[in-house]
Amino acid sequence: MPEPSIATNNAPAASVAPKRPRTGRRDGRSAILMMGPNVGMFSLFVVIPIVAGIYLSFTTWNIDNSPKWVGLANYTKMFNDPIVGVAVGNTVKFMLFGVIPTVLIALGLAMLINVRFRFVGVVRSLYLIPAAMSFAASAIVWRYIFLDGPGYGVVNWVISQFGVPPPNWLVSTTYALPALDVIAIWLSLPVATILYLAALQRIPASVIEAATLDGAGLIRRVRYIIWPMVRPMTILVAIVALLSFTNGSFDLVNILTPTGGTNYATTTLIFYIYQQAFAYGLYGYAAALAVLQIVLIGGALVALRVFYLLGNRRS
């Protein structure tokens, strides 16, 4: 305790006591009381699980018994499990083909709606409204759009108008993952666009005007002014998109391809973890896979940071 409890037990003393100099003020006791529930819950359901997860990864556990220590067995199994490589590959593909288009399209959309006219609020709402939808609800709407069922869905109808036989999106080993990416991009764009719009509005109009007067076309303006100036935001957009795609890589896969796709085509690491634990009861093994997942997310964040710093040095 940073404060002697005697002083605070004399309730009226607080206002009577001589004023302490501001720099010496300590709010330890009230701070602990006020922060306690927050930190307590956070520790119980966030900090402890992170530690417990590492412990569980060295055990076998099947819910009914207590976890049994098995040393590195789960990790040995992980490195010899060919599906792990497939799942990591799918996850990386899903992230790259999802996050990069999200960043680029969102910047384009933000530039498009960074304009003032009478009904701009209504038009912007059209861009932002998918943010209200869950992965679950959009999964089903998009399933009908990519439809493989009785009639054709819109996408396949359009493709068939060109005389090309349309793919069976969700069953295909080639097109299933890209189809899920399309849905996740659509759902991630609103937040990404909002973030870029805010960044664009911090660029002084005079800078753009000067460049336009100097004869810089749209592409040169984007390349030399807008892109460098929104770069800090690009990192944030990429991080937020990365986390949203992490969610999507479970929700969409589990709802649209509940077996993990033909030949594991859509088995992402998160989905594989869930499957190992809740379908096969291999909780210890799943915990080891989750450690790998956290390492991968950490790696992705470090990579983003390195890209950012390298970019800074160049410019």
Next chain:
Amino acid sequence: MSSAKIAHSARVLFATLVGLLMAAPLFYMLTNSLMTAAQTSDLTPQLIPHNLDLHFSNYTAALSGPTEVIYAQSFINSGIFTFFVVLLQWALCVSGGLVIAKMRFRSRNVITALLGVSLFIPILTTLIPTFFVTLKLGIVNTYPGLILPIVAQTGFGTLLFRQYISQMPEELFDAARIDGANWWMILRRMVIPLARPATGAYVAISVLTAWNMYLWPLVAAQSSHLEVLTQTLASLGNQTFGATSPQNIVYAAIVIVTLPMIIVFLAVQPAFVRGLTGSGVE
């Protein structure tokens, strides 16, 4: 018209068309929810109900009778889950935000750093151990087991309130202290009323997140009496096509589940934007 004006109009028109394209899946969902079953499974995709004949009966069919796909209990569960997650987490975050922003105590930096790091470790990645803890507490398949682990994800909210509260002038707090107010009074009478915009932003984002959450309820609420709406929808997505529920009914079900959030979203859009960007957009 000057060329600048034409360019402006062209840009507005283009922006509107792209916007309509972005929202198209939602319009498609809405129009299909008002069609007959035969029309939704027509070989050519249909965009508008025949003769503008709107079959609102699909909605009642989705909610009751032999084609019922949305159960009242799921609706209630989603409501309870969202309400308590947002309310309890808000209470933790606004008080925690005040503590970190304005109070002096040890380990402040450690706590702030931990909360920050937690933003990058979604519950998804700690699913098994979180389930383990919940199981050990004996609250799997109960409302507390469903709600509390999500309430505990206080990283985003606490840092949001800290950011907002730390911008409140220090003199305000000094004056309140000199007047003899303790920190609880400062929280209740000063910080909460002044932080109303931050609360708006926080509520906007967390209501959407909670209502749309899928994985944790799937794990923590395995018995059907605790099922939330995303689970109900997921089971519709999983089923073999058209085998059990006609498309128009499924569309109606999605509209019923999504509409409350769309209304909420349109109502709180400025707060939502403020919460994400730390300011607004013009």
